[in-house]
Amino acid sequence: AYRDTSKPRLRFDTALGGERAPLWDCSATGEISGLIESHGIGDIALAALEGMSARLEQCIRLMEERYSVRTNTLLLVGGPARNKLWNWITRQAVGKATFATTFTDASLLGAALLGYAAAYDGREPDTSIAARLQALSRLSSRHPLIAPVEVEGPA
Numbered sequence: 001a002y003r004d005t006s007k008p009r010l011r012f013d014t015a016l017g018g019e020r021a022p023l024w025d026c027s028a029t030g031e032i033s034g035l036i037e038s039h040g041i042g043d044i045a046l047a048a049l050e051g052m053s054a055r056l057e058q059c060i061r062l063m064e065e066r067y068s069v070r071t072n073t074l075l076l077v078g079g080p081a082r083n084k085l086w087n088w089i090t091r092q093a094v095g096k097a098t099f100a101t102t103f104t105d106a107s108l109l110g111a112a113l114l115g116y117a118a119a120y121d122g123r124e125p126d127t128s129i130a131a132r133l134q135a136l137s138r139l140s141s142r143h144p145l146i147a148p149v150e151v152e153g154p155a
Contacts, residue, residue, distance in 0.1 A: 010034045010043055012051030049086045053093035060094055076100040076151070087151040098151040 015028035032047060064070055074096045076087055081100040091098035 004043070007038055007043065008034050008036060010039060010047035012047040014051040014055050049089050050093070053086065053090040056090060057093045072096055074098045085154050088153050091151045100149060100151055
């Protein structure tokens with residue numbers, strides 16, 4: 001286990017959903033509860049990672065319900081994907097096969113896909129769009145900087 005069970009569990013209720021989160025509220029606040037004198041900075045950091053993973057799981061569940069889709073796989077991309085402990089905690093929280101990229105700057109690909117979606121005018125058949133996105137996915141998954149790896153438990 002990665003947690004010291006001799007101390008009460010800290011809870012970090014985050015308001016860090018981000019501006020792209022489905023229920024984002026710029027005035028939301030977070031809190032840490034269960035803090036006692038024997039908790040150290042590591043305990044607080046672990047609670048923060050668990051809180052962010054729990055929030056991510058809520059966002060995923062909401063999007064799956066909203067769009068009537070389910071996935072068994074999660075791909076973590078961007079700067080936080082460098083943190084192997086957070087990746088593993090996230091895997092536990094979401095209950096999905098979880099992979100992380102070795103490429104941490106996901107902003108360009110994400111922005112390109114969002115721009116494409118925003119510019120979509122409905123004239124192109126969905127099958128054509130899907131084929132191009134699938135080709136892009138295959139290209140990016142083979143890129144040496146991306147190469148997703150399965151998230152493993154901490155050593």
